[in-house]
Structures are given as structure tokens and as C-alpha cells.
Amino acid sequence: MNKLISCHYNMDTNRVEARFEDGTTLAIDCIAIEDEYGNTPAQRAELDWLLYNKPLEYAQIVLKGEMEHYLSLGCDHGRLSVALAAQGKCRKIIASDIRLAPLATAQRLVTLHGCGDVVECRLGAGLSVLRPGEADDIVIAGVSGVTVCGMLEQAPEAFYAAKPDMRFIFIPATKHPFLRRWLAQHGFTLLDETPVLAAGRYYTVMHAAYTGGTKTPDPLWCVVGRAGRGPHAAGYLAREAMLLKKEARGAAPEESKRLLALAAAVEEAANTCQA
DSSP, X not given: OOOEEEEEEETTTTEEEEEETTSOEEEEEHHHHHXXXXXXXXXXXXXXXXXXXXXXXXXXXXXXXXXXXXXXXXXXXXXXXXXHHHTTOOSOEEEEESSHHHHHHHXXXXXXXXXXXXXXXXXXXXXXXXXXXXXXXXXXXXXXXXXXXHXXXXXXXXXXXXXXXXXXXXXXXXXXXXXXXXXXXXXXXXXXXXXXXXXXXXXXXXXXEEOSOOOOOOHHHHHHTTOOBSTTHHHHHHHHHHHHHHHHXXXXXXXXXXXXXXXXXXXXXXXXXXX
């Protein structure tokens, strides 16, 4: 096949449109790719990130038949649990996953570092592996904001009531505005955020608590939240503005106008960030 020279993710059709050196084009069905290779929340989040940030790399991986291998990299679990145990920050850590293979990886890592007396690996979906009141802090990282919301929504009210001072740390891979909106509408208060840059990617570390009070946040809050401070805040918000502009290109005229106005407001917030 001749050289691939450009790619664009079309949100209307949910396809990556590729153009080759000889002028031919190809549309890659992203739903079909996710159905075939997105077996875990982490893998689906990685596919989302590639679509929005590196559509050319996405297309190259698909066309070379390397998507399964690519998604097998970096999906191991247990690193955070082992690091916390090694630093003596927690008396007890529960690591969970919905699939046996990544959980087995975590268990091997725990055994290798000799912290089996602190870290317990449990097989199960989301917060279902925990008993009400069992955890003081909950960390959900490496999945999309939509997946985080699904995990929280499945937990009964009694789970949150059993430990009123329970702290939540969220590090969503994608869909950050969706998560902020959902948290505000479902009784969570976003206490703080720390934008970070890791391996060339911007993330935000969210610190939240369940307070029971609900509200409907404005669109700018959903995008910016409390991410306006820190050395990587400006870069993080600039990236969020860029994503809004990309979304606007494939939207209907009125929606495109709204998204571009929101992107401009986010850029203004980026220019006033505190380091």
C-alpha cells in the first residue's frame, strides 16, 4: 500500500478518514475497531485518546494489523498499589480488575515486590469488590470519564453513607468534562485538581468527596473545573480548547458556534492560569 500522508477523525460518522500519497482515500470504522479490540475500559480509553489526539498513528496501527499488540502494552495493573505499599503510605490496599488476566499481572507484581501482606487483589467490576465502609480512599485511573461515572453509579447509596469522609481520586484518560458534569449532578463535590503532563499526554488528577448535594454546572465549569492552577494548567486547558475546536468542525452550525465560543472561554482561562 502506498504512503499514508494524512488522517482526520470525523465525529459525525465515527470514522478515521485516511488519505494516501496517490490520492486514494480510506475510511476506518472506529466502532468496529473498538468492538474487535476494546476488551477493557483501559483499552477503550486508549482508543479514544488515539482518535482525538493521534488519528494518523491510529490509522497506521490499524492498517499494519498491530492494534492488538499496541493495546497489550501498558495495560498491566498493580503498579500504583505496589508503589503505595513500598512507600508505606497505606496499611491495606485492594487492587481490582474485571478481567482475570490483568489481575494476574497485578498479583505477580505484588508477589515480586514482596508486598502481599499489604496488597490484596480482587476480581470484580468497579466498586462491587468493596464492602460499605471498607475503604478510606478510592482511586479510579486510566479509564474514560464515562467509565468512571458508570462505576460510581452502580454503587448503592449505602456505600457512600457508610463512610462520609471517604476520599475519591479520579485520573480519567478521556471525557474529563463529562465526568465533572456527572459528579456535580450526582452528589459529588470536586475539591481540587492537579493537571499533569506524563509521557507527552495531559491528564488531570481530581480530588472529590461525596456530599449528597447536587447542582447543574455551567459548560465552562465542566471543561475547566478546578484545573486552573499548577505548572501544567495552561497546557492542559489549551488542549481542552483544541478538542472543543475539533468537535466544532464536525457539528451543526448552531452547535459549532456554541462549541467555538466555549473554546474561546477556555483559552481565556488558560491565559490566566496560576503557576
